[in-house]
Amino acid sequence: MTAPTWQRELDNFVGIKPIFVLEGNVADCYPWQPADQAEPQFLGLNQMLPLLFAGFDSNRPRPYRFLFVDPLRGVTDPAGTGEARTLAQAAERQAELISREAEALNPASDPASRQQPFAANRLVHDSLLVRAALSRRLDAETAPTAPAAPSAPNTTEDTTANTGNSAAAAGTASGPSSVACVFDLASRVASSPEDLTPEENAVFMNLLIGAQDAIRGDGCHVNTLVLVVNKASDLPSWLLRGNPDVRVISLPNPDRPAREAFIDVAFPDLHDPAQAKVRSKFIDTTDAMKLAELDELRRLYARGGTEPAAIPELVDLYKYGIRENQWTAMLDKLRDHPADALRRRVKGQEAAIEKIVSVLKRSVLGFSGMQHSSGTKPKGVLFLAGPTGTGKTEMVKAVTELLFGDERSYLRFDMSEYAAENADQKLFGAPPGYVGYEAGGQLTNAVRANPFSVLLFDEVEKAHPSIMDKFLQILEDGRMTDGQGQTVYFSETLIFFTSNVGISEEVLDEHGRIIGRRNIVEPGEPYDAIQAKVEAAMATHFKPEVLNRIGDNIVVFDYISPEASRLILDAQLGKINGNVCARCGITVAPSDAAVQWLAEQALAPAVRENGGRGIGNLVENAYLNPLASFIFDANVQTGEAVEVRVDSAGLTFSRANPDSGHAPFVGGAAATGRLTPQAAATGTPQPAPYDNAEPAAPIPSTAEGPHGC
Numbered sequence: 001m002t003a004p005t006w007q008r009e010l011d012n013f014v015g016i017k018p019i020f021v022l023e024g025n026v027a028d029c030y031p032w033q034p035a036d037q038a039e040p041q042f043l044g045l046n047q048m049l050p051l052l053f054a055g056f057d058s059n060r061p062r063p064y065r066f067l068f069v070d071p072l073r074g075v076t077d078p079a080g081t082g083e084a085r086t087l088a089q090a091a092e093r094q095a096e097l098i099s100r101e102a103e104a105l106n107p108a109s110d111p112a113s114r115q116q117p118f119a120a121n122r123l124v125h126d127s128l129l130v131r132a133a134l135s136r137r138l139d140a141e142t143a144p145t146a147p148a149a150p151s152a153p154n155t156t157e158d159t160t161a162n163t164g165n166s167a168a169a170a171g172t173a174s175g176p177s178s179v180a181c182v183f184d185l186a187s188r189v190a191s192s193p194e195d196l197t198p199e200e201n202a203v204f205m206n207l208l209i210g211a212q213d214a215i216r217g218d219g220c221h222v223n224t225l226v227l228v229v230n231k232a233s234d235l236p237s238w239l240l241r242g243n244p245d246v247r248v249i250s251l252p253n254p255d256r257p258a259r260e261a262f263i264d265v266a267f268p269d270l271h272d273p274a275q276a277k278v279r280s281k282f283i284d285t286t287d288a289m290k291l292a293e294l295d296e297l298r299r300l301y302a303r304g305g306t307e308p309a310a311i312p313e314l315v316d317l318y319k320y321g322i323r324e325n326q327w328t329a330m331l332d333k334l335r336d337h338p339a340d341a342l343r344r345r346v347k348g349q350e351a352a353i354e355k356i357v358s359v360l361k362r363s364v365l366g367f368s369g370m371q372h373s374s375g376t377k378p379k380g381v382l383f384l385a386g387p388t389g390t391g392k393t394e395m396v397k398a399v400t401e402l403l404f405g406d407e408r409s410y411l412r413f414d415m416s417e418y419a420a421e422n423a424d425q426k427l428f429g430a431p432p433g434y435v436g437y438e439a440g441g442q443l444t445n446a447v448r449a450n451p452f453s454v455l456l457f458d459e460v461e462k463a464h465p466s467i468m469d470k471f472l473q474i475l476e477d478g479r480m481t482d483g484q485g486q487t488v489y490f491s492e493t494l495i496f497f498t499s500n501v502g503i504s505e506e507v508l509d510e511h512g513r514i515i516g517r518r519n520i521v522e523p524g525e526p527y528d529a530i531q532a533k534v535e536a537a538m539a540t541h542f543k544p545e546v547l548n549r550i551g552d553n554i555v556v557f558d559y560i561s562p563e564a565s566r567l568i569l570d571a572q573l574g575k576i577n578g579n580v581c582a583r584c585g586i587t588v589a590p591s592d593a594a595v596q597w598l599a600e601q602a603l604a605p606a607v608r609e610n611g612g613r614g615i616g617n618l619v620e621n622a623y624l625n626p627l628a629s630f631i632f633d634a635n636v637q638t639g640e641a642v643e644v645r646v647d648s649a650g651l652t653f654s655r656a657n658p659d660s661g662h663a664p665f666v667g668g669a670a671a672t673g674r675l676t677p678q679a680a681a682t683g684t685p686q687p688a689p690y691d692n693a694e695p696a697a698p699i700p701s702t703a704e705g706p707h708g709c
Contacts, residue, residue, distance in 0.1 A: 001261050015221030017247040018214040023232045024251040028290045046078040063177035063218050070184040074126050094132035127203040130181045131210030134223045178217035186227040187234035254291050262291050266298040269308040282312045287376050320451050331364045345398040346391040348564025352555045376478035376491040383497045383550050385534050386557030389611025392498040400454045410454040411446050415463035424470050429483025444482040451492045461501045468546050475549035502537025523559040523608040531556040560611050565602045572619045585638035597646040
């Protein structure tokens with residue numbers, strides 16, 4: 001396989017640049033495949049660096065010896081060759097010489113010299129060793145022995161095993177060689193890169209001076225300092241800014257060819273041609289995973305209990321701690337007429353229901369994102385747009401209830417709360433050093449705790465524009481790295497956005513001040529015209545890269561039709577009357593004329609433009625509030641009945657004749673005010689169904705309207 005870009009970049013500048021800063025994916029294993037090897041090896045960074053410094057061209061080796069240092073252990077010997085001890089002893093002698101030279105050049109009446117105040121600080125001492133190793137010619141007895149070729153790792157034991165690269169740098173037993181000093185975990189030296197303590201400042205000054213004074217130990221290649229950090233910003237800015245001696249190299253997460261090469265070595269059972277599709281799916285689903293994590297998947301597979309065809313399921317086990325994908329378990333829930341289940345709660349939005357059911361079927365089958373190279377896209381992304389009160393939020397609740405059996409199982413984020421410039425930190429977590437860093441992000445914490453979930457980002461147009469930029473990675477790759485550096489996977493989530501953009505616009509006075517809003521679309525307009533206006537407004541408000549990732553999954557809701565308006569009205573009246581009967585034992589019996597009067601009021605433009613919420617407000621003002629006042633003022637008792645009639649002034653409420661046998665209004669079916677044959681026989685009031693209509697649904701025990709009101 002071709003060497004990764006970062007390896008070739010490092011190879012080009014070895015011996016040229018005295019300082020390398022390696023950042024990014026520095027705690028992984030990496031492919032290494034010389035031209036004379038059939039299969040790649042996978043090595044840790046400490047094993048890889050000596051090989052890279054030696055060079056890809058074995059005919060022109062670069063003679064380097066390595067000194068490894070980290071802030072906690074000081075000098076280390078990751079290769080286990082014993083060479084580090086010899087180098088460290090030689091560097092110690094040169095460091096003492098540097099200290100004596102400083103004392104001689106800077107005499108002081110006080111016995112303490114410039115070096116003395118920090119002499120007891122271990123980090124300063126180690127940085128002085130590095131400075132000495134870079135800037136002084138070490139003793140001749142430290143010359144390297146002939147290099148030993150690294151052996152290929154045994155993937156059935158450990159793909160990152162010590163490869164025995166005792167002296168991966170080339171050289172001769174007697175010839176001179178250059179020195180490379182690797183300062184590992186350099187991110188952990190300074191508590192604040194821009195506010196260093198005197199000791200921390202001395203550490204970085206020693207490293208900088210050592211690199212500036214670096215010699216060419218073999219007369220050709222310059223001694224080199226390698227700083228291994230999580231991010232280059234973890235280092236003081238003055239160390240990097242404008243410094244021509246520094247080369248910053250980012251180590252990315254493994255790309256598809258690297259993962260493919262590793263999987264071919266670590267999972268030989270997938271070599272069978274019959275497993276070609278499984279192998280391809282496994283490579284896709286491990287997108288954004290490190291090779292070290294793939295090695296852990298190999299160990300999970302080696303435990304047994306997993307068939308080769310089920311290897312991709314190990315990714316769910318690794319990410320979420322469970323072996324069964326909950327979306328597969330939801331397959332049976334979608335076989336029993338899911339569209340009817342949504343229609344019972346959302347009225348008059350057939351286009352939206354059809355689109356959402358299609359996405360749900362694709363999700364439970366695992367077909368989401370199948371046309372893309374990434375296998376980690378969310379299960380589904382839907383953008384619900386349109387007038388207020390038309391059922392967008394209620395649709396999300398209905399989908400959640402359909403999938404999980406409880407509408408409260410969805411995670412809702414009111415995006416009006418994220419209008420500030422730095423509001424993204426509330427969702428994804430604050431960076432290190434900022435208030436709230438330890439708490440993490442509200443969104444990332446919630447998805448990490450419940451990866452199989454429905455996410456609702458309500459009224460997303462009210463969020464700060466930078467918020468949508470953060471969503472790009474989620475929509476494209478199904479993952480997000482929070483402020484603490486932890487990767488959160490969204491590949492098992494169903495994501496809904498809702499928005500009212502394109503329905504109204506601000507009205508400005510002659511001075512440019514906002515004095516109100518006016519509707520762009522009106523009830524009664526053709527659906528195609530409403531859809532065109534909404535989509536045009538979305539194209540103006542949202543960036544193209546956001547809309548491209550959502551694709552054709554933009555669902556525009558229509559205004560409530562007269563038929564749907566009557567269904568919503570009946571459902572709300574039924575809930576009110578049913579709850580009054582259940583809680584107070586009082587029967588409420590509206591006349592046909594009273595219900596018809598309310599239905600006519602619900603078709604008024606001022607009500608209809610507010611959708612289900614407008615109907616809910618109408619019912620509350622014209623029906624519920626007067627009903628409550630009458631029951632309270634008239635002291636209506638349990639077992640009594642209240643009649644609702646209409647006159648020129650509106651609805652009127654009165655005690656019913658105890659012998660009248662009024663049937664309570666408990667849903668759309670009771671609008672006729674008739675008794676069913678069953679009610680006549682039993683003496684129990686029952687609602688009569690509409691002609692050619694389905695029976696009314698049972699009354700929920702909640703007073704909330706059925707249409708997202």
